[in-house]
Amino acid sequence: MKIREAVAEHMLTHLLNLCKKELGLEELPPIRLIDEPNVPGTTSFGVFDGNEIQVVQLNRHPVDVARTLAHELVHWHQRV
DSSP states (O other): OOHHHHHHHHHHHHHHHHHHHHTTOSSOOOEEEEOSSSOTTSSOSEEEOSSOEEEEOTTOOHHHHHHHHHHHHHHHHTTO
8 A cells, every 4th residue: 555545544534533423423324435537427526325425536635535525424414
């Protein structure tokens, strides 16, 4: 694993723990990081389809991936 990938993984793990705590989530949804320009079937960088979160990571800065992931986690929180 490259240093940049290790830092990004650590950052996303920290973000997931923070979002879980701040949003009061008991569990996290399945999360899939995508290596395509957009989430398949959309023109979006992130989607919560009711079952899982999909976030594009291809050619994006880790901070942008984190922002999209946090946004989709709010949708997960709002699902009920």
